[in-house]
Structures are given as C-alpha cells and as structure tokens.
Amino acid sequence: MRKExxxxxxxxxxxxxxxxxxxxxxxxxxxxxxxxLTRKEGGYAAVIQNGTETARYSLSEEQEIxxxxxxxxxxLLVIRDGxxxxxxxxxxxxxxxxxxxxxxxGETIVCLPHELVIKIxxxxxxxxxxxx
Amino acid sequence: MKRLIAxxLIAxxLPGLAACKPGKIKYTDYSFDFFDTATTxxxxxDSKEEFDGVCAEIKGLLKEYHQLYDIYKRYDGxxxxxxxxDLKNGVHQTLQVDQKIMDLLVYAKDLYGVTEGKMNIAMGxxxxxxxxxxxxxNDHPEAAQxxxxxxxxxxxxxxxxxxxxxxxxxxxxxxxxxAMSLDVGAIAKGYATEQVALYLEEKGITGYILNVGxxxxxxxxxxxxxxxxVGIENPDTENAETPYIAYLHLAxxxxxxxxxxxxxxxxxxxxxxxxxxxxxxxxxxxxxxxxVLCTHSGRADALSTALFSMTYEEGKALIESLLDAEAMWVxxxxxxxxxxxxxxxxxx
Numbered sequence: 001m002r003k004e005x006x007x008x009x010x011x012x013x014x015x016x017x018x019x020x021x022x023x024x025x026x027x028x029x030x031x032x033x034x035x036x037l038t039r040k041e042g043g044y045a046a047v048i049q050n051g052t053e054t055a056r057y058s059l060s061e062e063q064e065i066x067x068x069x070x071x072x073x074x075x076l077l078v079i080r081d082g083x084x085x086x087x088x089x090x091x092x093x094x095x096x097x098x099x100x101x102x103x104x105x106g107e108t109i110v111c112l113p114h115e116l117v118i119k120i121x122x123x124x125x126x127x128x129x130x131x132x
Numbered sequence: 133m134k135r136l137i138a139x140x141l142i143a144x145x146l147p148g149l150a151a152c153k154p155g156k157i158k159y160t161d162y163s164f165d166f167f168d169t170a171t172t173x174x175x176x177x178d179s180k181e182e183f184d185g186v187c188a189e190i191k192g193l194l195k196e197y198h199q200l201y202d203i204y205k206r207y208d209g210x211x212x213x214x215x216x217x218d219l220k221n222g223v224h225q226t227l228q229v230d231q232k233i234m235d236l237l238v239y240a241k242d243l244y245g246v247t248e249g250k251m252n253i254a255m256g257x258x259x260x261x262x263x264x265x266x267x268x269x270n271d272h273p274e275a276a277q278x279x280x281x282x283x284x285x286x287x288x289x290x291x292x293x294x295x296x297x298x299x300x301x302x303x304x305x306x307x308x309x310x311a312m313s314l315d316v317g318a319i320a321k322g323y324a325t326e327q328v329a330l331y332l333e334e335k336g337i338t339g340y341i342l343n344v345g346x347x348x349x350x351x352x353x354x355x356x357x358x359x360x361x362v363g364i365e366n367p368d369t370e371n372a373e374t375p376y377i378a379y380l381h382l383a384x385x386x387x388x389x390x391x392x393x394x395x396x397x398x399x400x401x402x403x404x405x406x407x408x409x410x411x412x413x414x415x416x417x418x419x420x421x422x423x424v425l426c427t428h429s430g431r432a433d434a435l436s437t438a439l440f441s442m443t444y445e446e447g448k449a450l451i452e453s454l455l456d457a458e459a460m461w462v463x464x465x466x467x468x469x470x471x472x473x474x475x476x477x478x479x480x
Contacts, residue, residue, distance in 0.1 A: 053375075061158055062155060062157040062158065063157060063158035063159065063160070064157065064158075064159050064160065064180065065160050066160055066161065066162055068162050071164040071170075073162060128361040128362055128363035128376065128379060129174055129341055129354070129360045129361050129362065130172065130174060130341050130343050130348055130360065130361075130362045130363070131343075131362070131363045131364075131365055131376070132343060132346055132348045132362060132363070132364055132365060132387055132388070132389045132423070
C-alpha cells in the first residue's frame with residue numbers, strides 16, 4: 001500500500017524527505033543551542049584567604065556567600081549565571097566590587113585590603129554544602 | 133510528516149525548557165552570637181528576603197536557648213542555668229525553670245546512663261577549673277599551667293548527677309550538693325540545634341542545613357532532591373592537601389564532630405583540649421576527632437563527647453549497641469576507624 005503510494009507521487013516523496021531532513025537539522029540545532037545556553041559550568045570559585053584556600057563553590061549553582069575574616073564578615077561573593085563576582089565588601093577602595101564577573105579557569109578577583117583572592121579553577125569534586 | 137517534525141522539535145526543546153525553570157538560590161549566613169562558637173546556616177530560598185526571614189527565626193530561637201543554657205552569665209528576666217548554679221547563703225536554691233531547661237536536663241540525665249557516665253552534666257566543678265586554667269593559659273601563654281591534680285580530685289567528689297534533683301511536675305531544679313554545679317557544654321548546643329530543626333520542620337520549611345559549632349543538622353533535603361554533602365574537616369588543620377578526611381551524604385540526620393583541635397591551650401608545648409575524661413580528669417588522648425551520626429543532634433553531641441573519653445573498643449561497643457548511631461574515630465596517627473554502618477554514608 002505504502003509502496004504504491006510512494007510510487008504514485010515521487011515528487012511529493014522527495015519534498016517530504018527534504019522536509020524531514022530540514023526538520024531534524026533544525027531540531028539538532030535548537031537542541032545544541034539550548035544545551036549550550038543551559039549547560040552546567042564545570043568551574044569553581046576558590047576562596048583564598050591570607051594565601052590559603054578556605055572554600056570552593058560550584059559556578060553551576062546560584063549562591064551568595066558571605067566571607068568572614070575571623071568573626072567579621074568582610075565580603076559577599078555572589079555566583080549568578082555561571083559567573084562569580086564580589087557584590088559587597090567593607091574595604092575602602094571597592095576595587096574587588098568593581099571587578100567584572102569571572103568564570104574562566106585562572107581568572108581572579110583580588111581584595112587586597114582583606115588579603116582575599118577569588119580564583120576560578122577547573123572542575124573538581126563538588127564542594128560540600130557544609131563543613132564540620 | 134509535519135507532525136513528526138513537530139514532535140522532534142518538542143523533544144529537542146523539552147530538556148532545555150526544564151533547565152530554564154527558575155531555581156532556588158543557595159544562601160549562607162554566619163553568626164558568632166550563640167554558645168561561644170560559630171554558627172553557619174545554609175539554605176535554598178527564592179529570595180534573600182525569604183532566607184533572611186528564616187535565619188531571623190532560627191537566630192531568635194538560638195538566642196533564647198543560648199541565654200537559658202548559659203552557665204557563665206545571667207540575663208535580665210531569665211532564670212537560666214547560671215542561676216541554678218548560683219549559691220545563696222552557701223547553698224543552691226530550688227528554682228522554677230523554663231520547660232526548655234527541664235527538657236534539656238531530663239534528656240542529659242538519660243544520656244548519662246546511655247554513655248555510662250562519660251557524658252556528665254554534673255561535672256561543672258571539674259570543668260570550671262579546666263575552663264579557668266585554659267582561659268588564663270590562652271590569655272598569658274608564657275605562664276600557662278595545668279590545674280593541680282589534687283584540686284581536680286577534690287572537685288571530682290562533687291559530680292554526682294543523682295544530686296541534681298528534678299521535679300518535672302513543678303518544673304523545679306535543686307542541686308543537693310553545695311559544691312556541685314552544672315556544665316551542659318557537652319550537650320546544650322546539639323540539643324538546641326535539634327529543637328530549632330524540629331521547629332522548622334513543623335513549619336514545613338525544607339532545604340536548610342544548620343551548623344552550630346560543629347553540630348550539623350539537616351532540615352529536609354536540597355531542592356534538587358539530592359542529600360546534603362558534608363565534609364569532615366581534617367584534624368590536621370594545617371594540611372592544605374587534604375582539607376576534608378571524609379565526605380558524607382546526609383538527609384534528615386545530625387552529624388557532630390568533637391575534636392582536640394577545636395578548643396585547647398598549650399602548656400610547655402603540649403596541647404590540652406577541652407573534652408575532659410570524667411575518670412582521669414584529664415583531656416582524652418585517644419583520638420584527634422570523633423564524629424557521630426544519628427537522628428537527634430543532642431544525642432550525637434553527647435555521644436561524640438563520651439566517645440572521646442573511651443577507648444576505640446569501648447566506644448565501638450557502645451555505638452553498635454545503639455540502633456540509630458554511627459561513628460568515625462580519627463586516631464593520633466591519622467588512621468580512621470568506623471562503626472559498621474558509617475561508610476554507608478560516605479562518598480568519594
């Protein structure tokens with residue numbers, strides 16, 4: 001039955017084949033685009049205080065992280081859209097707050113007055129939610 | 133054919149659409165106002181305002197518990213444990229106390245039995261001596277000294293928990309030995325953490341994890357349904373290579389770590405920490421840290437303290453006899469030992 005139908009309308013068959021091909025290509029393109037846009041970033045923002053790494057936060061999770069020096073919270077690190085930036089700081093110069101968001105391995109934000117460095121590092125095991 | 137293309141397109145878009153759904157944001161809050169320790173609150177919320185609102189409730193409760201359970205200081209209008217410890221004309225007074233105090237004392241007395249006396253809140257007389265020498269030693273490191281053993285032994289004669297007279301019906305406490313006093317440091321933080329968590333659970337709040345000075349308690353799981361991940365700190369705090377010695381997956385459980393690296397002072401180059409063995413009256417030297425996993429945070433707190441003053445064999449026998457508890461011990465050489473079910477919670 002189908003064979004007969006196809007033979008009966010070869011031109012229509014070719015048009016449908018092309019449509020199908022175009023459809024698949026379009027679907028793949030849309031999928032690739034969506035995947036790229038929503039893909040989880042592999043990187044981490046490492047918090048380095050006085051030269052020692054004290055914590056590591058996944059860039060794939062939206063979060064706000066207060067950073068304390070002893071018992072005083074000095075900076076607020078924010079992770080949004082796979083990028084890390086300093087939203088607030090108690091330092092007088094505010095250089096770290098004005099720094100552009102970072103997301104690529106090796107990029108850093110430095111808060112000199114608080115001897116604090118935010119450094120983007122490549123994928124590693126997930127940072128724990130809590131440390132005890 | 134058109135239908136097929138449409139179906140393909142939808143199939144391609146679906147995962148994208150799902151990923152675009154706005155997620156909750158993870159927030160963290162630090163405070164240093166309760167139980168002389170650091171409190172970390174982590175939670176998932178739709179907005180900072182929502183998170184701050186929940187934190188304010190948590191801190192309000194912690195403040196209340198902190199004031200009630202404070203043995204060093206009194207507060208206006210609050211009958212707390214400091215008042216219970218105070219003497220009037222050389223004797224303790226029978227005091228009517230808040231239900232939150234009575235509940236803690238009853239719970240602590242029960243755990244005295246469970247831990248075979250290794251967690252004893254009636255040890256205030258001994259612990260206050262250590263507290264004094266530790267504070268002095270940290271303030272004047274060059275003159276740091278150990279408390280004289282005769283002094284400790286004299287104080288140890290006044291640590292009988294049976295002389296803590298509780299009248300639950302009238303909610304009164306009386307310490308029948310004038311030389312005794314209460315020190316709830318081994319259990320109060322964990323007990324308060326548990327009560328705060330229960331309050332949040334009753335309100336239907338989920339997606340939070342609390343850490344009050346080493347007492348970790350999960351409130352629900354993360355919004356993605358995954359359990360919480362908790363890293364146990366390396367007792368060798370200067371080791372930058374291995375910051376955590378174990379990772380655990382927790383859901384609706386408590387984890388408490390007691391460590392000799394947390395609160396201590398140095399005498400002649402030797403470290404003396406704050407967990408005092410009721411039998412030797414000295415800080416236990418068997419472990420660098422002990423972590424206990426169980427449902428009730430107060431129970432986990434008390435057990436971790438008790439295990440610190442036992443041998444590994446004694447502690448393991450105790451943990452295995454309890455249905456809901458697991459433990460990890462870190463020996464002085466860094467070796468890690470586990471109860472039979474502990475490794476069921478760990479991951480690489």
